[in-house]
Amino acid sequence: MSAVADDVILRVEDLTIRYEKGRSIWGTPRYGQVVHGVSFSVKRGETFGLVGESGSGKSTIGKAVLRQIPVLSGSITFEGQTITDWPEGKTPVTYRRAVQVVFQNPRLSLNARMLARDTVGEAVRFHLGLQGRELDERVARLFDDVGLPRHLGDRYPDELSGGQQQRVAIARALACDPRLVICDEAVSALDVSTQAQVIGLLRRLQEERGLSYVFISHDLGVVRNLCHHVGVLQHGRFTDLGSVESVFERPRDDYTRALLDAIPKFPGKVAA
Template sequence: MTDALVTAERLTKSFHTASGSVRAVDSVSLTIFPGESLGLVGESGSGKSTTARMIAGLEPPTSGEILFRGTPVRPPRNLASRRVQARRAQMVFQDPFGSLDPRQRLGNCLGEVIAVNGAPAGLSRAEYVAQLLERVGLEERHSHSYPRALSGGQRQRFAIARALAPSPELVILDEAVSALDVSVQAQILNLLVELRQQSDVSYLFVSHDLAVVRQVCDRVIVMRHGEIVEEGDVEAVLTSPSHPYTQRLVASVPSRGWRPPERMRVARRDASPERGRV
């Protein structure tokens, strides 16, 4: 096995609330290897997004350490260290519209990232903007658009382009397709697979959807109550889960021919707008 790209050692994160301290992540250790896609799954509140944010540098761990190619990751102190961090890891969020400036044209948004981190040798800023848009399935004309002019899928494509602009070694995707329609979701997943095939980028893919993780990930880690309960090859874990919690997660996925229980069908009929009309 090649040397690790990212190593997280005994990460813990506690949040202080009015009622006391809440431990969201409890002694989590994981490894991401160059070029691989690692899935992080679990229900809401399992600590998966908090873990991802710590690895991205958006949340400082309460305790534990993150190593990037064996070097401890520290909070950036100046522009130079921020550039180093940007080339290490970038994040794509669930809601691309919320992460974009609605008053800024998309080309200017990408241009700012390129101005800070630079363009590949031999390319002007405008040429690199056009290249990034093409890589994610957008057109050069979209550089003149505002976020509101794009569909949800197009906005997520742009968010991926922005994440790729500094040429990071790791892209962290936090529920990046969960807000999209199924058909659009499939297109974005296919795009992510193609992008990884074309480069050496690694993914940390955070999701509650096991079918999505199976499509884009090599390995998977299952979290519950801030702890890792199972990990391994994605097909092995999702086909023959060993932990009872993982077994329940897999069993909860509707299979072909599944029909809702009678009580759910009755509830839907009762909620139908046609009932009560004269």
């Protein structure tokens, strides 16, 4: 894929985010800056990895892309639209359909009182307005797409394995045919073998649907398996940024080298 402007689905430029940390004795707010002037882009059909230790700012960036938190300065552009220009609390439904999220812990992100098929069906009904047989057929196809036997739709989340729960969460995210999916530590709560299966699933869905991912993780081995480009964050700033090959083979910063040295061996590519 050529590196032309139309290839870029998401562009983040000079993004700065701060949180209110409390108030002074005079009642004025005190702020702590979490993300400091971060810039990167995500190409269509590719995966950009945000990697770093806890507190590095990677999930904060994901929340900003999802418009869950305000930004102090900088811009986020999706398919040519600057979403940071939209008023707070006024996110168009079209954007919420186009950009979806898969969270870290599927057990917490799924409603324990809803059957798996109803969890996915609720998203289909909300975004696409389908009912009856059309709804049932759409849910069944989504189960097929994520490799879940259809009969598991009649189970509650606690009756499913961790990997099956995450597949339900992925099916729910795909319900409205998004073009960008934020994967926030989407495999870190799974055991190693299940991680490999879910990584393979994400790669297959990307190839079949042309999906773009922002993949947030602290696991450099997983990032190398799945991502095309990567940004390594420390204290809200990139220490390294570039293609996976260049960052992993020729890291520029001592912090990145230390993270890489902590991994004895990188796993090979996971089959889809």
